[in-house]
Amino acid sequence: VTETALPPGFPLPDLSEPLTSAFWLAAARDALALPYCRTCARFRWYPKPVCPGCGTDDLPWREVPGTGRLFSWTVVHHAFLPAFAGQLPFVAALVTLDAAPGVRLPTRIVDAAPAELTVGAPVEVCFAPLSYPGVPGEVRAPFFRLRPRTDRSPA
Numbered sequence: 041v042t043e044t045a046l047p048p049g050f051p052l053p054d055l056s057e058p059l060t061s062a063f064w065l066a067a068a069r070d071a072l073a074l075p076y077c078r079t080c081a082r083f084r085w086y087p088k089p090v091c092p093g094c095g096t097d098d099l100p101w102r103e104v105p106g107t108g109r110l111f112s113w114t115v116v117h118h119a120f121l122p123a124f125a126g127q128l129p130f131v132a133a134l135v136t137l138d139a140a141p142g143v144r145l146p147t148r149i150v151d152a153a154p155a156e157l158t159v160g161a162p163v164e165v166c167f168a169p170l171s172y173p174g175v176p177g178e179v180r181a182p183f184f185r186l187r188p189r190t191d192r193s194p195a
């Protein structure tokens with residue numbers, strides 16, 4: 041991919057993309073929202089034109105509480121695009137959401153050292169502006185951070 045092939049504003053999310061714009065509009069007011077299939081009675085991720093379970097295109101977005109668990113992650117040390125160089129290292133992760141079984145949301149884990157991360161660790165959403173040097177503008181985005189474990193004895 042050459043730089044001229046990249047959409048304007050890349051790597052910021054494209055807010056005009058119909059399949060995902062509701063996700064970013066929710067994030068702009070610090071809410072996490074996902075497409076929900078009323079027929080299948082479950083959230084669907086990632087956003088598609090039709091439900092992969094039943095084929096309906098009636099997939100209204102619903103807000104969900106931002107608590108979940110760390111499913112998997114990797115620590116990114118190499119910037120494959122120059123725009124990411126100033127953010128290294130960062131933790132790219134998949135989280136599961138308590139209110140949306142079956143969904144694994146790609147995100148970043150913030151405010152945690154990689155050594156603190158464990159499979160199944162409780163996480164919660166937090167919101168912050170996403171921006172890149174040399175790219176105009178910013179987009180408010182959901183990130184996740186570790187929640188204190190309730191099963192941990194007080195120190």
Ligand SMILES: [Zn+2]
Nearest residue numbers: 077080091094
């Ligand atoms: Zn469905």
